[in-house]
Amino acid sequence: MEDLTSTSADPKPTDHIYNGGRVMTIVHTSGVHHLPIVFCGCSGAAAEDIQLFRVGLYPSTYKSCQTVFTFQLLNDYLLENLECKTSATHYYSKLRRITNFAFPNSIPNRYHELIRVGRQYRNLTELATFGFGHKGKAPTPGEMGFFCPTCPQPGVNLPDDWNKNPNDPTNWKYTRGFVADGNFTAAHQKQARPKDDVWLKNGDSFMTQRGPYLSHLREAIEDNDPRTCHEHNAINNKNVFHRGFDATGIGAIACLRHGTFCPGSVVDFQKGERYGSYPE
Known part of the structure; x- marks a missing residue:
């Protein structure tokens, strides 16, 4: 196994275990990394995906997960997609180039995982934005869309007595x-x-x-x-x-x-x- 402290651009080990931790691919804004993760094995410990969520890592799958994305990366990806119109292909190509500028194709391709996780993360952030993160209920039709804030809306931007005189x-x-x-x-x-x-x-x-x-x-x-x-x-x-x-x-x-x-x-x-x- 290669030393994980190596200064090479892609210190990927040949084994899946290192110092008792499972080696996973961690995708961050600084590039694609391979680091060991040790899960809590105590009695009553949360499931592995929940443990990853609690430390700011989003698993690419819920069965035998080998790749995770940091919340910072997902926030950056959604922002670049919104403001810069950056596609998932170009965004992940940038990450591969950051990791290994000379040989980006040597970096593991996690494009399909990124587009799947990006959709899920965007939906979860929207649920939290509209107040459904902790309610435990599904939104009703149209409840997760903002109506025009400038148009007249009773109870929102109109006085209580706006219709007291219908002939006005x-x-x-x-x-x-x-x-x-x-x-x-x-x-x-x-x-x-x-x-x-x-x-x-x-x-x-x-x-x-x-x-x-x-x-x-x-x-x-x-x-x-x-x-x-x-x-x-x-x-x-x-x-x-x-x-x-x-x-x-x-x-x-x-x-x-x-x-x-x-x-x-x-x-x-x-x-x-x-x-x-x-x-x-």
Whole structure:
């Protein structure tokens, strides 16, 4: 076994045990490291994954874990993805380059673990942000999405007596307007293995719940407007179904004044530019 105190860029041991500790791959902002971790073996000790969480390490799996990510790295990854639009591929390539600038490909590839753990960590931080970290209950539809903080909201940013005089001509300032728009080129192909698609949320924030939305589409009545222009493809192709795609575009409803998306209003279009595709 190589000495773990070696100054080489990748002091990876040839064995899985070192000084009584299990050697694990630890991914941090400073690079990819191999260090021994000794778990508590006392009677009544917490499970290994819980022990890792308590010291700020996120396991890549819950069975025979060999790779962990530090909370600092996951926070940095999500921030770079949000502000710098850094993909998981480029982010992990940077970590490999930090670890071994000359030979980054010699560093273990934990890209797939990073994208899986990153999704889980983002979902957990969102649950904590909206107050569900310790409640033990699931959020209701749209409860994990902020509505426009500037638009009038009774009980939030309006005085208690805002509607005491219904005939007040200045009450117009308390009205809210909405606009619906869509992107009809953001098509999504069907997955080859749909069983591998694990949903962490279903209508909890800005997307509409899948089940009620499909029921709405089955019940929605579409009026066939007369065509006044033979070259207006948006009207001609509004009911066209694209084979091989489970979504032909994406649509959303936003507040008219500030353009902020409304919780529970973002939907995947199923057929062209149908008005009935928008949620009620």
